[in-house]
Amino acid sequence: MKRALALALLTLLPLPALAQATGDLGLVVERASGSLLLVDRSDRAALTRIEGLGDLSHASLTYSPDERFAYVFGRDGGLSKVDLIDRKVVARTMQAGNSIGGAISDDGRLVAVSNYEPGGVKVFDAETLAPVADIPSAGKTIGLVDLPGRRFAWAVWDTGEVFMGDFSGAAPVVTSLGIAGVNPFDAVLTADAHTYLVGLFGEKGVMSYDLWSPETPPQKFLTDYGKTGADMPVYKMPHLQGWAFTEGQFALPAVGRHEVLWVDSETHADRGATPVHGQPVFIIAQPASPYVWVNFATPLNDTVQVIDSRDHKVVATLTPGKAVLHMEFAPRGAEVWISARDDDKVRIYDTHTREKLAEIAAKAPSGIFFTARAHRPGL
């Protein structure tokens, strides 16, 4: 009888949801196979593979405030909601032809997607993915970030215009902040949601918007910043999301040059440059430390360098593997996970000894996203 019962249990019961705290989980984007690898930070292990996400080249994602759900923004315009506890896709909508990223509102109720084709911002209910608002634009939208008070900011590549959208009321209120310049290619928000920095491709310089006082005219700085000529090939446009903010400075990737640039975050004064191994792609601050970590564009993308933000000197050069595409720190900085796409590996380093601790097999891994991002503004 007991055995019959046990069998019955196995066959009749729906598989119960797993008891799983979600604070130390993460997702690794496997770009070639349209899948996500669910990982456990504490165990330094892969838990399962979640498939059926569509085209994940250049994909990014964000998390719900409870760290249970990921919203995945695919290049093909697919918006997918993934459940980390049930370990599956629970909702999916093809919301545009070509999308470039997204963000979740500070209260976790709305998910916004920034689209290339057709250009604009679409906003969805985070619970159901039902459409809530559709803000068309005169071109490709870039640099979408969440702002406090159920708001978002973004820029338009074709027109150079910067917008702030407030979705806290019954109908969205969209305000223009003016023209940043020719062809903004990316933008980033500081961790205090104070400053929105817009990088330009069609002209030199970076525009800085004070979002605590949006009526303040924006300031242009680093007026020598940008692509300096046709003679200089740019292998990959750097990601401004990776701009590090440390010791009262911004650390910027030089476009097309083998340099990291340092700018005073208050005065925007030039504080010098650090010669590095290649064209920087991501520059990310190691939490609770003076260090930033830098990876590089092809063909020099087997290397990562560590720079001390106090004296701007390179203090370590690592070679984590072939085609290093991304780095993600444990939120308190004890270790860093690095994706080596062409080795099919995620490699984990101790940030203090800078020695390899472990590695995890992954199919052509690119972005690594820990759930701790749920608690940070502007991601």
Next chain:
Amino acid sequence: MKRALALALLTLLPLPALAQATGDLGLVVERASGSLLLVDRSDRAALTRIEGLGDLSHASLTYSPDERFAYVFGRDGGLSKVDLIDRKVVARTMQAGNSIGGAISDDGRLVAVSNYEPGGVKVFDAETLAPVADIPSAGKTIGLVDLPGRRFAWAVWDTGEVFMGDFSGAAPVVTSLGIAGVNPFDAVLTADAHTYLVGLFGEKGVMSYDLWSPETPPQKFLTDYGKTGADMPVYKMPHLQGWAFTEGQFALPAVGRHEVLWVDSETHADRGATPVHGQPVFIIAQPASPYVWVNFATPLNDTVQVIDSRDHKVVATLTPGKAVLHMEFAPRGAEVWISARDDDKVRIYDTHTREKLAEIAAKAPSGIFFTARAHRPGL
């Protein structure tokens, strides 16, 4: 048969662990009853009460990296491990006669407790609460914080000495950073783990330690800071954990005076003072905003004020209830939870409209701790 099976299921099966993402949970300390109220931020609701925690007056707690477990530091020397998914105390040890707080190492493996009686720091395995290290001191330990690399810092009230302990190797290595001054009463670490600030009770001033370069001599600043005389009653020593760091400034609670003090975080220069409603207890920065929120010592503790860190002006005065003891922000700043002990309520305010959104019944609530703290250094 089906019904028999169902009954069998109910009686034979252990209650399965709840499927529960843990990113938006929190615990409210109910000081008088030795209990914790488990709350859900998203639902603005209490989930259950967890009892048997001992003396929780002046209690604090910290979270494991997966946001599943809380380590609760009771005034009676009890260290308890609470499981937020199974909703119960899973381990408990009486580790001293009188304790004052604790911290968890950056990798989540060690929990340290700072004790008054007998004085010292005890370190435990975070998994089992088995003792790992015992560092006696010549007096009461205060201001214990976690540092990167499995290290902690603390100070000793009786001798004024400041210590750094490294627990990354086989045996602990404890280093003295010298004497801060007469009777350090509390200390705090900046979010980048760069600066350790020690407040003094027996003499004027604050000592600042550069923990990125611990060989650098400490600096004394605000040399007018402290208790100015027997004529001025101090109703409650302020909590330095609440020191806000915003706009390149520290916002400090004046001791015994109705003022918030502003100090340049780089130069330590005096940047002025804001007259406020009472003696400040906690000064906490609203995330992603220019604002700090302040509560006050008895008998003026029914009020909370909001100050703009840019011009140091009070922009709002709220009266959330009787005996406001603590404030905790949602990690991206959308709302703040405020404990009103003598109303037996936790009241929730929208930080943008500054209007009350909801309230939750709680028994004499004091500290409120959201699980997002798991991802922040120095808490």
